[in-house]
Amino acid sequence: MELLSVPDVPEVREGDDLAALVDARFDLAPEDVVVVASTVVSKAEGRVADLADYPAGPRAREIADRLADLTGEEKDPRFAQAVLEESTELLMEAPFLLTETRFGHVGVNAGIDRSNVPTGDVLLLPKRPDESAARIRERLEHQNPVVVTDTSGRPFRHGQTGVAIGYAGMPASRDYRGETDRDGHELEVTVQCVVDELAAAANLVSGEADAGTPVTVVRDWDFGDLEGSENLYRSVDGDFVRQALRGWEYDE
Structure with missing residues (x-):
């Protein structure tokens, strides 16, 4: 082929x-x-979405704070909120977010991409x-x-x-x-x-x-x-x- x-x-x-x-x-x-x-x-x-579209709730802030403590790097709780909203199940929340998307795929960060997005902050699947x-x-x-x-x-x-x-x-x-x-x-x-x-x-x-x-x-x-x-x-x-x-x- x-x-x-x-x-x-x-x-x-x-x-x-x-x-x-x-x-x-x-x-x-x-x-x-x-x-x-x-x-x-x-x-x-x-x-394509902006992180401003995802005001972080308490769960997202908790996840971001824990990941920041683990990695020593600041984590944006709005990104964690976007992952939660694109997911039906959070299978792992540390040392990274592993989720099931709303159509059944299991992947890191619900497959949300932060690269090659010239007109926004993130690209959703x-x-x-x-x-x-x-x-x-x-x-x-x-x-x-x-x-x-x-x-x-x-x-x-x-x-x-x-x-x-x-x-x-x-x-x-x-x-x-x-x-x-x-x-x-x-x-x-x-x-x-x-x-x-x-x-x-x-x-x-x-x-x-x-x-x-x-x-x-x-x-x-x-x-x-x-x-x-x-x-x-x-x-x-x-x-x-x-x-x-x-x-x-x-x-x-």
């Missing part, structure tokens, strides 16, 4: 038509997958990334599958990688359960999260910092004839790491 950057994408503003920006700059084939960084999706959807992906897909000339991505850290591993936070036009995963390996053993648990793998591959091309290439086209990749799954996030009942975190306290 090939990974191809869409060239010359301008600074995206609220109301911009991302599908039109892509179609005007890249000759998409019908089977291409379009992978879009959440930063430009958020900007197009007006998810899209409210409903699956719907964002579906809107972009609907307006593309060939209605290609679309994956919306963010970068995220992972437990037990150093560094960040691209992950999918929304998708449309394709299943989230390939289900190998019931297939057999080369020795004839039946696979019982193997489900491959292809939208995450495409997101990580695209991130190698789109890069970080000031790369300025937020849209990647995946060409000559085929989902195949396996069953697909729409599940991207673990259910709370089956997420044993989350259950462990609920009973864990940071030892200062």
